[in-house]
Amino acid sequence: MGEELWAFRALYFRVPAVLCSYPLGDFLLSEQALEKGMTRALELALRGPAHGVNPQVGAVIMAANGEIVSEGWHLGAGTDHAEVMAIKNLRAKLPYPFTSELTAVVTLEPCNHTGRTGPCAQALIEAGISNVVYAASDPGDASSNGAQTLRDAGVEVLGGFMAAQSEHQLRVWLTANKKKRPFVTLKWATSLDGRAAANDGSSQWITGEEARADVHYRRSLAEAILAGTGTVIADNPELTARKPDGSYYENQPLRVILGERDLDSDLRVFNDRAETIHLKTRNIHGALAELWARGIKHVFIEGGPEVASWFERLDLVDEYLIYLAPVLLGGDRVALRDIGVSNISQAHRLEIFEQKLLGNDLLLIARRS
Numbered sequence: 001m002g003e004e005l006w007a008f009r010a011l012y013f014r015v016p017a018v019l020c021s022y023p024l025g026d027f028l029l030s031e032q033a034l035e036k037g038m039t040r041a042l043e044l045a046l047r048g049p050a051h052g053v054n055p056q057v058g059a060v061i062m063a064a065n066g067e068i069v070s071e072g073w074h075l076g077a078g079t080d081h082a083e084v085m086a087i088k089n090l091r092a093k094l095p096y097p098f099t100s101e102l103t104a105v106v107t108l109e110p111c112n113h114t115g116r117t118g119p120c121a122q123a124l125i126e127a128g129i130s131n132v133v134y135a136a137s138d139p140g141d142a143s144s145n146g147a148q149t150l151r152d153a154g155v156e157v158l159g160g161f162m163a164a165q166s167e168h169q170l171r172v173w174l175t176a177n178k179k180k181r182p183f184v185t186l187k188w189a190t191s192l193d194g195r196a197a198a199n200d201g202s203s204q205w206i207t208g209e210e211a212r213a214d215v216h217y218r219r220s221l222a223e224a225i226l227a228g229t230g231t232v233i234a235d236n237p238e239l240t241a242r243k244p245d246g247s248y249y250e251n252q253p254l255r256v257i258l259g260e261r262d263l264d265s266d267l268r269v270f271n272d273r274a275e276t277i278h279l280k281t282r283n284i285h286g287a288l289a290e291l292w293a294r295g296i297k298h299v300f301i302e303g304g305p306e307v308a309s310w311f312e313r314l315d316l317v318d319e320y321l322i323y324l325a326p327v328l329l330g331g332d333r334v335a336l337r338d339i340g341v342s343n344i345s346q347a348h349r350l351e352i353f354e355q356k357l358l359g360n361d362l363l364l365i366a367r368r369s
């Protein structure tokens, strides 16, 4: 049975265990033990940086009795990959190459290429690891097929284990690499009646402090923040990521302004708190291509309605962050304008996968269903 089908089944991991068990055969460890290992590996992955060219990956090595005997995670480009860190940690405890039956559990298919570090598949083979379980498949042009390299060397391999959880955690990196453009998060804050500003154009602030702090935190996880010239002129925003005490997050995304109008250099977005580029174009695909060429994998769209509508109309939004405040504004300054829907049958239907109360405001996180 193909790995894709097992990954698909894993999406429904809440159905009774008998329906979603994996084809373990005479695999060394039980599904329960592997679930414990993968859950830990997913936690470890988050210790790595959210930005940069490489993904957040975690790995554990398990003994035949199900004990986790070593852990590893990736700390960013140029440093050891998670599997290699786990192998190195175990070398301090066991003679190398390892002779006991060991299982490596990794959140992403072990890589197959020599970049700044060597291929992980080869490192696992050389270490004598007999079983490898991974969650998400590697979509990279050069790095994929690690599973096949392992199988060719006689290693027992199980792919797609808890793939849905790992793919969700890795969604920015996976989507960007599959689509060869930055992952696009579209954020807006509106009144309950869907207005992004009052009739005079003022929108600061529709939401309360907690919601705004949440936006700043999420900005700090992105690599670029993009707004149209309309917002930059109307609101004079700084477009930086700041903590509630006013201090700045260590990571300041690139500030990107989109639109043909000339802008006054005194605007706050041109201060020295972060790098800023003004793309004097209305070509959204071109802008994303330019950001991708600069190595940007995650762009946070902060509006306003004109730019947001175009991203939506062009079907370029990967994730929606919708902050809803319990206020009514009326008027015609709606969050989105024409997105190409003229008939209800063409509605862009969303699936909400997270919701959170932030003070009096509600955050909905959604994707296209």
Ligand SMILES: NC(=O)c1ccc[n+]([C@@H]2O[C@H](COP(=O)([O-])OP(=O)(O)OC[C@H]3O[C@@H](n4cnc5c(N)ncnc54)[C@H](OP(=O)(O)O)[C@@H]3O)[C@@H](O)[C@H]2O)c1
Pocket (backbone or CB within 6 Å): 187, 188, 189, 190, 195, 196, 197, 200, 201, 202, 203, 204, 206, 227, 228, 229, 230, 231, 232, 234, 235, 258, 259, 260, 261, 262, 281, 282, 283, 284, 302, 303, 304, 305, 306, 307, 308, 310
């Ligand atoms: N509630 C919220 O979450 C939120 C967030 C941001 C802004 N706002 C509010 O939104 C209002 C500003 O709205 P807005 O729609 O003017 O802002 P905008 O979307 O930021 O800027 C619109 C401008 O972007 C340029 N542009 C770039 N690419 C374009 C494209 N593909 N198609 C058309 N235009 C493109 C155009 O200017 P050029 O002529 O320069 O090309 C256009 O006039 C303000 O009242 C602000 O307070 C609310």
